[in-house]
Amino acid sequence: MSAPDLRIFILINGLMALLMALLLFFQARTYPRSIRGLNHWAIGQLLAFFSTLLFGLQGLVQTLVFAGMGNVLLVLSGAYLLVGTCRHMDVALPRYFVPAVAVYAAVAMVWLIAGDAPYLYRLLFICGTMAVLFAAHAAVVGEYGNASLACRVLLTVSVLLTIVMLVRGVTAWVDPPASSIFAASTIQVVYFASFSFGLLLLSIGGVLMATERMRGELEYLVSNDSLTGAYTRRALFALGENEAARCQRLGTEMAALMMDLDHFKNINDKHGHHVGDMVISDFVHRAQTLLRRPAILGRYGGEEFVALLPDTTREEALRVAERIRQSVTTDPALPVCQVSIGVATFNHAAPDTLTALIDRADTGLYRAKQLGRNRVEEALASPSTHANSASTSTSPL
Ligand SMILES: Nc1nc2c(ncn2[C@@H]2O[C@H](COP(=O)(O)OP(=O)(O)OP(=O)(O)O)[C@@H](O)[C@H]2O)c(=O)[nH]1
Structure with a gap:
């Protein structure tokens, strides 16, 4: 050859x-x-x-x-x-x-x-x-x-x-x-x-x-949301459904925090949209550092965020929510912005869905706003209306 x-x-x-x-x-x-x-x-x-x-x-x-x-x-x-x-x-x-x-x-x-x-x-x-x-x-x-x-x-x-x-x-x-x-x-x-x-x-x-x-x-x-890096609503639900199914299977608890910045419109009006953006990013950054894995933080709406806390009891969720409420910006260039938080935990007595859990956290948030803002309010575990939602509240210090 x-x-x-x-x-x-x-x-x-x-x-x-x-x-x-x-x-x-x-x-x-x-x-x-x-x-x-x-x-x-x-x-x-x-x-x-x-x-x-x-x-x-x-x-x-x-x-x-x-x-x-x-x-x-x-x-x-x-x-x-x-x-x-x-x-x-x-x-x-x-x-x-x-x-x-x-x-x-x-x-x-x-x-x-x-x-x-x-x-x-x-x-x-x-x-x-x-x-x-x-x-x-x-x-x-x-x-x-x-x-x-x-x-x-x-x-x-x-x-x-x-x-x-x-x-x-x-x-x-x-x-x-x-x-x-x-x-x-x-x-x-x-x-x-x-x-x-x-x-x-x-x-x-x-x-x-x-x-x-x-x-x-x-x-x-x-x-991921481009402004804050938090999960988008779609990703929040996709990841949350998995965690919810896992928690339901194992019988462990899962909590949801619905968080909404207080009087945020005033911040935009007074300091401009750009500063408003920075306030939102700053809030998410602070919340991320206070949440532990495998918590999922997502942007639910404009200045409204949801944190899902798998394997977390009601008491732990309330403590986390309170820490987030009390944390303030460390950036002297930013105006202080307070937050209202609704908390809900999985109802194991009756079959529950992620949507129902988030809805109940929203009910808690609604109540927190009603009661004067800058506070944490818990929703009852049963499917609820605004009227029967609150069982616990944490007022500003
Ligand atoms: N800068 C900035 N503003 C946003 C963004 N998304 C939503 N907003 C603004 O957030 C404001 C929300 O206003 P409202 O829904 O009236 O709520 P609020 O002023 O926070 O009052 P409460 O929620 O009742 O305490 C609106 O002015 C929106 O334009 C964003 O990504 N960046």
């Missing part, structure tokens, strides 16, 4: 790198700016493509051009892929990282080629340098990545590429290769195949990671 033509093989892999670069550039243009790293991954693939073009010119141009520039571009492609991953994961790299890598690779190449060093030394240089870059890549993904499929792909491929480079370096040292990168030997074919395939998989991992991040951001936008 004749040995495969490595020149064609390398050029085909270069074309695949070009296609990946175009895909990544396209993603970078269409995805939100918050999804970072795509441009750097694309540049990494583009540089890999140009390096294959230069390698393909062996025999047609001087060694300094095809081997020197080709290898420098290859090292830079590894550096850009690492920068892309660091940017995507918000890991800081020195600003001079890429220029430093470029200078290092260029000096090494000029030195090796001007000194007429054999191909073995260029190969050892590339294997060593790329092994370090891929190992750094694996370290970043391992340290800062999550358990998603994309991160696992990226980590596995980075580790495998590090191993490929190290193995190729060691085998080249033990059994020095012929003078040309295109002199086909089994080990050289395996090395090219795994390196090119690995580089491609790295970018696929990047694409997957960006897509996962995009999905996460969309999910957040759908389920």
Whole structure:
């Protein structure tokens, strides 16, 4: 069987790198700016493509051009892929990282080629340098990545590429290769195949990671209120139904707090809508810090919020509500805004629904407003009207 033509093989892999670069550039243009790293991954693939073009010119141009520039571009492609991953994961790299890598690779190449060093030394240089870059890549993904499929792909491929480079370096040292990168030997074919395939998989991992991040951001936008970060009404009910079913199954208690900022219209009128927005955000932030997992805080209406407290007794719920009522803003730039809270707990005596629970908390809130605001009022557990709702109240101190 004749040995495969490595020149064609390398050029085909270069074309695949070009296609990946175009895909990544396209993603970078269409995805939100918050999804970072795509441009750097694309540049990494583009540089890999140009390096294959230069390698393909062996025999047609001087060694300094095809081997020197080709290898420098290859090292830079590894550096850009690492920068892309660091940017995507918000890991800081020195600003001079890429220029430093470029200078290092260029000096090494000029030195090796001007000194007429054999191909073995260029190969050892590339294997060593790329092994370090891929190992750094694996370290970043391992340290800062999550358990998603994309991160696992990226980590596995980075580790495998590090191993490929190290193995190729060691085998080249033990059994020095012929003078040309295109002199086909089994080990050289395996090395090219795994390196090119690995580089491609790295970018696929990047694409997957960006897509996962995009999905996460969309999910957040759908389920979280943009002003406060609290759950939207839809998400509140979806999550709440699950917790309610779990509590009903286990026979544990569950409470709902319906909270409404007092005289909020006056704050808007007096200080402006922008300050009103900040007051709402500040309130949610304070409430979040007073709630413990697995509590669910959602925005029910304009300045009306619901907190669902699974596995929480009536007494605990009243205590939490009172702490929220008593907490005041720590921001001196914001006007003080008080809150009225209605509290209700699950009625285990009769089948209850989440909607019924929230309705009863609303009844408590109605009463709190009626009784002068800035207070916590509890609704009775039975399906109620405003008239029969209150059993306990906590007045302002
Ligand atoms: N700044 C700001 N204002 C909002 C937002 N959502 C609702 N509001 C305002 O909140 C105010 C609610 O007014 P009302 O329903 O009369 O209630 P209130 O003034 O708080 O009076 P009580 O609830 O009876 O104590 C309205 O003026 C809404 O425009 C928001 O996201 N930002």
